[in-house]
Amino acid sequence: MEKISVEDIQSLYGIDAWGGKYFSVSEEGDLLVSPVEKRGESVNVKKIVQELKKSRVQTPVLLRFPQILSHQVSRLCKAFDHAIREFSYQEQYSPVFPIKVNQIRHVVQSLLQSGYSHNLGLEVGSKPELMASLGMELPKDALTICNGFKDQSYFEMASLGASMGRNVVVVLEKPFELEQLMKLKKSGAVLPWLGIRIKLQAKGSGHWEKSGGQASKFGMTTIQLLQAIEFLRKHDMLSQLKLLHFHIGSQVTEIRKIKSAIKEAARIYAKIRKNAIGIDYIDVGGGLGVDYDGSKTSSDASVNYTVKEYANDVVYTIAEVCESEHVPHPKIISESGRALVTHHSMLIFDVRDQISESHSQAPVFQNKESQVVSELIYINENISVKNYREYYHDAVEKKDELYSLFNLGMLDIEDRAKGEWLYWQIAIKAIRSSKTAKFVADEFVELEQKMFDKAVCNFSVFQSIPDHWAIDQLFPVVPIHRLNEKPTRKATLVDITCDSDGEIDKFVDLKDTKYALEMHELVEGQPYYVAVLMVGAYQDTMGDLHNLFGAVNDVEVVYDEGKAIIKSVKRGDTISDTMQMYGYEEEKLLAIVRNRLQEVGLSQSESDDLFERYKNQFPRYPYLDSED
Numbered sequence: 001m002e003k004i005s006v007e008d009i010q011s012l013y014g015i016d017a018w019g020g021k022y023f024s025v026s027e028e029g030d031l032l033v034s035p036v037e038k039r040g041e042s043v044n045v046k047k048i049v050q051e052l053k054k055s056r057v058q059t060p061v062l063l064r065f066p067q068i069l070s071h072q073v074s075r076l077c078k079a080f081d082h083a084i085r086e087f088s089y090q091e092q093y094s095p096v097f098p099i100k101v102n103q104i105r106h107v108v109q110s111l112l113q114s115g116y117s118h119n120l121g122l123e124v125g126s127k128p129e130l131m132a133s134l135g136m137e138l139p140k141d142a143l144t145i146c147n148g149f150k151d152q153s154y155f156e157m158a159s160l161g162a163s164m165g166r167n168v169v170v171v172l173e174k175p176f177e178l179e180q181l182m183k184l185k186k187s188g189a190v191l192p193w194l195g196i197r198i199k200l201q202a203k204g205s206g207h208w209e210k211s212g213g214q215a216s217k218f219g220m221t222t223i224q225l226l227q228a229i230e231f232l233r234k235h236d237m238l239s240q241l242k243l244l245h246f247h248i249g250s251q252v253t254e255i256r257k258i259k260s261a262i263k264e265a266a267r268i269y270a271k272i273r274k275n276a277i278g279i280d281y282i283d284v285g286g287g288l289g290v291d292y293d294g295s296k297t298s299s300d301a302s303v304n305y306t307v308k309e310y311a312n313d314v315v316y317t318i319a320e321v322c323e324s325e326h327v328p329h330p331k332i333i334s335e336s337g338r339a340l341v342t343h344h345s346m347l348i349f350d351v352r353d354q355i356s357e358s359h360s361q362a363p364v365f366q367n368k369e370s371q372v373v374s375e376l377i378y379i380n381e382n383i384s385v386k387n388y389r390e391y392y393h394d395a396v397e398k399k400d401e402l403y404s405l406f407n408l409g410m411l412d413i414e415d416r417a418k419g420e421w422l423y424w425q426i427a428i429k430a431i432r433s434s435k436t437a438k439f440v441a442d443e444f445v446e447l448e449q450k451m452f453d454k455a456v457c458n459f460s461v462f463q464s465i466p467d468h469w470a471i472d473q474l475f476p477v478v479p480i481h482r483l484n485e486k487p488t489r490k491a492t493l494v495d496i497t498c499d500s501d502g503e504i505d506k507f508v509d510l511k512d513t514k515y516a517l518e519m520h521e522l523v524e525g526q527p528y529y530v531a532v533l534m535v536g537a538y539q540d541t542m543g544d545l546h547n548l549f550g551a552v553n554d555v556e557v558v559y560d561e562g563k564a565i566i567k568s569v570k571r572g573d574t575i576s577d578t579m580q581m582y583g584y585e586e587e588k589l590l591a592i593v594r595n596r597l598q599e600v601g602l603s604q605s606e607s608d609d610l611f612e613r614y615k616n617q618f619p620r621y622p623y624l625d626s627e628d
């Protein structure tokens with residue numbers, strides 16, 4: 001076994017680039033998390049997994065670090081506080097957490113606690129989200145911002161919030177919502193504050209670019225904005241209008257896109273502020289991105305700016321426009337979701353097998369082989385750095401010939417096996433030789449990609465990292481142990497669903513995307529664990545139950561007084577749970593299976609035994625049982 005240094009392994013997986021101060025590797029080769037961002041005060045992930053296993057909480061498991069949530073909130077608030085001081089800004093900043101990014105109550109509560117002194121509020125995009133938020137304690141001055149498409153009862157719930165003393169802001173998206181507002185007014189209910197979402201000319205960048213711009217599905221055009229203000233004035237509701245809102249999409253990768261959106265929105269604020277003097281909030285929406293690959297570039301998995309730069313640009317730009325227009329500085333709200341929660345959780349699963357085309361056992365050759373097999377033997381023995389291209393091409397031709405002859409009934413299945421095996425040996429040698437050239441030809445790059453191992457991993461992409469499947473989002477992936485050993489295998493990760501899309505075949509890399517993950521050789525009888533990191537935003541509720549694999553075990557870990565503490569364990573769905581969701585009732589299934597077992601004429605004890613086995617599976621985890 002070859003050793004590798006901490007520095008080298010950290011740069012191999014990019015941990016030093018994307019990990020910030022949260023993630024690192026110990027001298028013993030274990031993945032560490034420093035939830036309070038201090039080196040030395042860290043949680044050893046492997047030890048947590050082992051401890052959980054002792055209490056029969058098996059992988060796949062999601063580990064959450066609520067202290068990371070606090071840290072991210074204070075990082076964002078500090079950046080804005082700093083900018084406000086630096087540019088002598090006259091008003092304050094408050095974050096608002098968009099709960100669609102992670103609705104889990106524990107997560108929202110941790111954020112509310114950490115953001116209390118900054119009046120952290122909530123943004124909701126639907127009636128159920130609004131109802132959830134009304135049941136949470138918010139600071140007195142915090143806002144509850146209501147976005148999304150609304151019906152009359154959504155307006156009523158917002159009014160109910162206002163009656164509770166909450167600062168509820170209903171953001172008007174479309175002109176028809178003014179009619180709903182009128183109905184609410186006529187009913188005599190308490191009116192919430194109002195905001196207007198505007199359509200900017202400016203667009204974001206990256207995957208969610210189409211959330212902004214004139215063609216976006218959200219927000220009012222300029223004429224609609226002016227008419228809405230007129231409508232509110234006419235019906236004596238203009239004093240309720242407090243906020244101007246825009247959102248140009250999530251994970252905006254380029255800072256100049258953010259700057260131009262702010263510039264445009266601030267100008268609109270300034271122009272309407274002169275008539276609608278109640279408007280004293282500007283809400284810059286979400287979009288603050290996360291550097292998943294550590295490259296600090298405008299590629300989709302990265303951002304070319306820091307939180308500090310973002311805060312500086314928002315504050316400076318708004319101040320500049322307001323001063324030139326001689327209007328007061330507004331209070332600033334941002335709806336950063338991804339940036340607050342991404343880092344706080346990681347998924348850990350065990351690897352069950354490494355499937356490899358090229359690592360299979362050699363067949364036994366006879367003295368006299370068929371023509372085509374003999375020719376492949378010759379190529380395999382004589383391929384070299386000098387002739388590899390030509391010899392490899394010959395091998396491809398021979399392989400085609402092998403299959404044709406087999407299909408015509410002219411070769412035995414043993415010949416087919418030998419031929420296939422030889423072809424892969426030749427391919428390995430060709431790839432190795434191709435690497436000695438200055439430029440590796442595309443065909444050998446592609447060939448290598450085809451030959452990566454497939455590591456079979458005990459999880460479901462569809463349940464746990466749906467964005468990888470749906471929108472090709474990249475997440476950092478790292479083994480959680482043995483990181484002091486040099487990895488010797490390269491693999492894509494296939495999940496245990498019966499779906500060929502259930503695979504991670506793209507990995508973060510500083511320069512480019514990698515098509516395989518460096519891994520270690522599995523050791524018989526020893527589990528091998530891999531973590532997918534930075535899955536705290538959007539993944540928790542977007543997952544589905546493909547193949548009836550349900551929610552995974554969910555564990556909170558905190559670092560306190562020198563050690564890691566498992567704070568809470570929420571068991572994942574059982575087989576019974578996931579079946580029930582689709583109409584399979586345990587009682588009915590049990591009755592049918594019991595009857596059937598009795599009918600087929602087994603002895604009573606055999607039938608009882610089989611029935612017990614069936615029944616015992618219901619309360620269990622749908623994922624693969626641990627092997628030890």
Ligand SMILES: *Cc1c(COP(=O)(O)O)cnc(C)c1O
Binds near residue numbers: 098123147249335336
């Ligand atoms: C989704 C959404 C957000 C969150 O965006 P992030 O990029 O996660 O910060 C904020 N505001 C609105 C209106 C949204 O729809």
